Amino acid sequence: MSWTSSGSSFCRVLVPRCALPPAILMAMDRVIDEIILVALCLLLLPFAAFSGAHVAALLCAIVVACCFDVYPHARLRFAAAGAYELAALFVPEFSALLPVVAYVLFGERFWLVRLSWIMPLAAALRTQDVLLVPAAVLCAAACLMAWRTKRAGEERERYRALRDEQQEASLSLANKNRELMAAQDYEVRLATLSERSRIAREIHDNVGHLLTRSVLQVEALQVVHADDECVRGGLASVGATLHEAMDTVRKSVHDLHDDAFDLRARLEGVIGACGLDDVRLVYDVQDVPLPVAYGVVAVVREALSNVAKHSDATRVDVSVIEYPALYQLIVQDNGSRDGARSTAVDVPTAQAGIGLQTMEERVSSLGGRLRTGYRKGFRVFATVPKEPSKEKS
Numbered sequence: 001m002s003w004t005s006s007g008s009s010f011c012r013v014l015v016p017r018c019a020l021p022p023a024i025l026m027a028m029d030r031v032i033d034e035i036i037l038v039a040l041c042l043l044l045l046p047f048a049a050f051s052g053a054h055v056a057a058l059l060c061a062i063v064v065a066c067c068f069d070v071y072p073h074a075r076l077r078f079a080a081a082g083a084y085e086l087a088a089l090f091v092p093e094f095s096a097l098l099p100v101v102a103y104v105l106f107g108e109r110f111w112l113v114r115l116s117w118i119m120p121l122a123a124a125l126r127t128q129d130v131l132l133v134p135a136a137v138l139c140a141a142a143c144l145m146a147w148r149t150k151r152a153g154e155e156r157e158r159y160r161a162l163r164d165e166q167q168e169a170s171l172s173l174a175n176k177n178r179e180l181m182a183a184q185d186y187e188v189r190l191a192t193l194s195e196r197s198r199i200a201r202e203i204h205d206n207v208g209h210l211l212t213r214s215v216l217q218v219e220a221l222q223v224v225h226a227d228d229e230c231v232r233g234g235l236a237s238v239g240a241t242l243h244e245a246m247d248t249v250r251k252s253v254h255d256l257h258d259d260a261f262d263l264r265a266r267l268e269g270v271i272g273a274c275g276l277d278d279v280r281l282v283y284d285v286q287d288v289p290l291p292v293a294y295g296v297v298a299v300v301r302e303a304l305s306n307v308a309k310h311s312d313a314t315r316v317d318v319s320v321i322e323y324p325a326l327y328q329l330i331v332q333d334n335g336s337r338d339g340a341r342s343t344a345v346d347v348p349t350a351q352a353g354i355g356l357q358t359m360e361e362r363v364s365s366l367g368g369r370l371r372t373g374y375r376k377g378f379r380v381f382a383t384v385p386k387e388p389s390k391e392k393s
């Protein structure tokens with residue numbers, strides 16, 4: 001193994017403290033505090049007559065600390081701490097390691113349990129041991145350390161919760177900004193299409209009518225001056241020019257009208273006006289001929305109307321997808337039907353309602369096929385081939 005690979009693996013082991021969960025950080029702080037207290041207690045032992053009881057006290061104190069750090073059961077923890085304090089009542093040497101017990105007990109709920117270490121320490125006064133005063137000071141310091149560690153853990157938890165709330169608020173704000181920008185783009189697109197429709201309508205109603213009237217007047221003058229070849233030839237030239245202008249205006253109006261029809265915008269408008277709360281649109285179409293677009297809008301409107309009137313569905317999925325050879329439309333709800341099976345069942349046209357017959361006629365006029373039935377809810381499935389639609393358009 002090279003030095004680079006070993007170094008990278010070593011860096012992966014050293015996880016930053018900020019990346020660790022608060023519970024693990026608090027447990028690490030507790031272990032560090034306990035190690036410090038054990039070291040301080042051991043520093044006091046050379047000032048007294050050392051005996052085997054001190055070794056037993058050290059081992060028992062470590063066991064008590066491990067019980068509080070590892071086992072979640074309160075009975076086991078209290079039993080270990082109580083056994084140590086009981087031993088300290090009869091064996092004064094155990095008082096030298098009482099700061100460790102005082103530290104782990106300070107995190108308990110009741111104050112009587114937190115300060116229970118005072119009783120064995122007071123009982124050891126009869127021995128007039130030189131370590132009692134330093135042990136009492138260390139017990140008080142242990143309580144202070146436990147309080148500090150607990151407060152640090154709570155502050156760490158509060159900070160992490162505040163950071164999570166801030167991140168959620170930032171994500172929510174970003175989503176709202178994206179939705180607002182999408183809504184603005186949609187409004188601009190809708191306004192543009194509406195303006196194109198208005199221009200096409202104005203051209204058709206005003207310019208188209210004026211040109212039609214001019215054509216009729218020229219044709220009338222041709223009838224009046226049928227005997228004058230010179231006048232009739234000039235009027236024929238003017239009439240041809242007017243007819244050409246009429247065809248150009250008609251083509252421009254049709255182009256504007258075709259550009260003004262946005263299938264996605266129309267579908268979103270139909271979905272917004274259907275009165276259903278949860279309708280989701282999947283749209284993957286590049287260019288749709290106008291007859292097919294009209295048919296898709298009509299089928300979706302009728303399908304959503306049927307769901308709103310006759311179904312207990314809480315969600316509807318509308319899918320319009322373009323494939324190389326056909327256009328596919330699916331309207332699927334999650335409504336229920338008594339005795340409905342999980343497999344699709346075709347609804348006969350003779351038994352279907354007027355709405356289903358209308359949808360089938362719409363799709364059939366485009367050369368497509370419509371299937372309706374139940375598949376985890378009512379489903380409308382329509383396919384329209386591209387070639388017949390292009391020929392009709």
